[in-house]
Amino acid sequence: MYKVKEVSTMVGVSVRTLHHYDRIGLLEPETTTPAGYRLYTDHNLERLQQILFFKEMDFSLQEIKEILDQPDFDRKKTLQTHKEVLVKKKKRIEKMIKTVDYTLVSIEGGIKMENKEMFNGFDMKEIEKHQQKYAEEAKQKFGEAYNKTVEKTKNxxxxxxxxxxxxxxxxxxxxxxxxxxxxxxxxxxxxxxxxxxxxxxxxxxxxxxxxxxxxxxxxxxxxxxxxxxxxxxxxxxxxxxxxxxxxxxxxx
Amino acid sequence: MYKVKEVSTMVGVSVRTLHHYDRIGLLEPETTTPAGYRLYTDHNLERLQQILFFKEMDFSLQEIKEILDQPDFDRKKTLQTHKEVLVKKKKRIEKMIKTVDYTLVSIEGGIKMENKEMFNGFDMKEIEKHQQKYAEEAKQKFGEAYNKTVEKTKNxxxxxxxxxxxxxxxxxxxxxxxxxxxxxxxxxxxxxxxxxxxxxxxxxxxxxxxxxxxxxxxxxxxxxxxxxxxxxxxxxxxxxxxxxxxxxxxxx
DNA sequence: GTTGACTCTAACCATACGTCATAGATTACG
DNA sequence: CGTAATCTATGACGTATGGTTAGAGTCAAC
Structure with missing residues (x-):
């Protein structure tokens, strides 16, 4: 049983974060002392690891909650879907880099860049639409069989x-x-x-x-x-x- | 002179956004009608374009304000600095993609991934530290000569x-x-x-x-x-x- | 018993707007 | 001119993820 500070230093999250996760029901400690101190078990720590993993993958806390709480959830498909989002993000960043390069060369070379051209590479709305689409699809898949893959080893x-x-x-x-x-x-x-x-x-x-x-x-x-x-x-x-x-x- | 809706549809931002930018002093309309309607000039639109450009580049509104309001600002260096941040972000996303791939293969191949390995590729704190460092440097440079580059053509x-x-x-x-x-x-x-x-x-x-x-x-x-x-x-x-x-x- | 380290809850702050709600202004049409 | 439709304004609350005090209780050591 670990107290907040211990978990905090062990895993590398702030105490405040643990409070927050507790409040939103994402990670509730196994028990509390009579004085109200949160006590976390190893099992809780495992869940925290999972949370951090999905967080690194840029899932929102709400999504993570749904993922972890829904035992019938297909992690594999979710990850595949999510990967596509990541690839899109990467492409967007590459475009940003290209535009920055272009702007720099323009400044250096004295080429006056028309504003319209400046925005050539971007279409945020398109990107957001895609992301939303993926997010929705992912959510729809949330009802599907989780343990097709994982349950096998879970037991x-x-x-x-x-x-x-x-x-x-x-x-x-x-x-x-x-x-x-x-x-x-x-x-x-x-x-x-x-x-x-x-x-x-x-x-x-x-x-x-x-x-x-x-x-x-x-x-x-x-x-x-x-x-x-x-x-x-x-x-x-x-x-x-x-x-x-x-x-x-x-x-x- | 354009009213909010006109600007909104022309440039593709919401009316609320214009209100917001007005309130935080990022983009104030040239004048207002006696009834309080905001009236934007072409000059205002130009500034809006600049705002959107930097926004696309992932600057915060506060930073954009500082950039655009400080006439002694070296855009070139800022962009170069910013580019490094973008490259770092890109690398981070690439790592995320790799980890997702790894996880997928692990699920498929039945390899049990130890949690520690799961996080191997990541060191968020390092990344954040870097980003902060760059941000600070950029801010320090905010006092330097802006028009070394741009003023020349501005006049x-x-x-x-x-x-x-x-x-x-x-x-x-x-x-x-x-x-x-x-x-x-x-x-x-x-x-x-x-x-x-x-x-x-x-x-x-x-x-x-x-x-x-x-x-x-x-x-x-x-x-x-x-x-x-x-x-x-x-x-x-x-x-x-x-x-x-x-x-x-x-x-x- | 006192000190220092730790814990709790509560509450405000920041980002960048979305989303009402309410009310006044303007425009179009008959 | 009257009325409806459209546009505009302000104000305020909500969102997501915690950071940051603030006040107060708890625990272990000396």
Whole structure:
């Protein structure tokens, strides 16, 4: 049980923010002392992490509340939708940068910029319309099945997790031991097949396409790479190669 | 003289916004009727355009007020500073997109993401610190010379502008007439030299580097291209090439 | 028992307007 | 000229996310 200050320094949010989240019902502490002190559990902290994640993604607190409170919510679709918004924002910022560049060159080069041209790149209303559209769509999807994806893992016990982790580690070890024989090594291919079965069994149906994309992610995103290379240096790259061969020979 | 509704539809802002800008002293109408109706002049509209420009650039209304009211303000530096903020924002969004991608793949591939990793890419506080730093710097620069750049052209009369435009058109015509002879044509080189002199005389000291950058902008930014090609199709490209040769032979 | 660190609630502040509500002004039309 | 429709004005409340006091109670240490 943590008091506000502790949570505050641990997670990096202000005490006021915790008060605020409590008031709007976004994050209520598990219990309070007789004196009214808020006491947060680890469970509360987890929710706070989730809140911060979606906040980083630029969801509003209201939206986050709806997302987290509605157990039937499809996180995946929401994230995909949200990604489109982000891409649009990025494009808008790129346009802003371009316009600033243009303005700077204009100042330097003495070109008189007509006001109309100055605004050429922008169409805020269009952008806002899009954002609204996406927001509405996202809200409509709020009623859909949340745990199609997440519920599956949500109900795993500590015991389950231990087993899953052990199995995974076994596969990692097998793969690591075959690194010297190259990605086409038969036993490596067997192991990588096991890996796909593992994912499908415990997490999500892992199609060939998904599996291939996953492999690419292993080396493209350092957070994956670092995690995997904990077992053996270079394993991430090896897994990617092996997965590539595997997918190639399994795709029709 | 335009009434609120007219301005509103002309420029595309709400009446309420005009009221607001009036109240905070950002944009006060030239006069009012005895009945209190706001009457805006063309001059007011120009200021409104400027306001919208800076707003698009994500300046706050307060900042815009300071920028526009302080005649000793260096727009160029402010824009440069601001550009850095934009670039940072862009990078942040890119990270957000990456994290969303990561999360999606994680969901699909069944990788359990540790919370700490989930936040790997982010350091909001750092970003905010930077933004604040830039904002402060920008504010400090607010006292500096505004019209080092802009005042020069600000005092030009209609007559001046007519002459400048005529001279510019002459140079454009000369260049257009030499397009068939290629960028190294002597007369083209002469004309492009005149163009640089023209810019330096009427607008801003145009160094070789600036001139070269300007030339690139002519083809890289369609707003420039379109403007220039009004005189003759392909002129922008030709000017860029000619400027390139010119700068090459004049550098050092 | 006193001090210092921590906690609580309440309330005001800021952004950039949207959204009424109420009332006066202007314009169009018959 | 009378009336309706349209436009305008001010005023005030609401929104979102907390920051920032302010006054007061709580807790642990010395």
């Amino acid at each position: 795993y016990t500590e015991e389950d997790w231990k087993n899953i982790t052990e199995e995974a580690n076994g596969i990692y070890a097998k793969l690591a031991s075959r690194m010297e024989f190259g990605a086409e090594d038969e036993q490596a291919q067997e192991a990588i097949h096991e890996w796909r079965q593992h994912i499908t069994k415990y997490f999500y149906e892992c199609t060939i396409d998904t599996f291939k994309g996953l492999g690419e992610m292993y080396v493209a995103d350092e957070r994956f790479t670092k995690n995997i290379d904990k077992h053996k240096k270079g394993l991430a790259q090896f897994m990617k190669d092996t997965m590539y061969i595997y997918c190639d020979s399994h795709s029709k | 030009y009369t209609e007559e001046d502008w007519k002459n400048i435009t005529e001279e510019a058109n002459g140079i454009y015509a000369k260049l257009a007439s030499r397009m068939e002879f290629g960028a190294e044509d002597e007369q083209a080189q002469e004309a492009i030299h005149e163009w640089r002199q023209h810019i330096t005389k009427y607008f801003y000291e145009c160094t070789i580097d600036t001139f070269k950058g300007l030339g690139e902008m002519y083809v890289a930014d369609e707003r420039f291209t379109k403007n220039i090609d009004k005189h003759k199709k392909g002129l922008a490209q030709f000017m860029k090439d000619t400027m390139y040769i010119y700068c090459d032979s004049h550098s050092k």
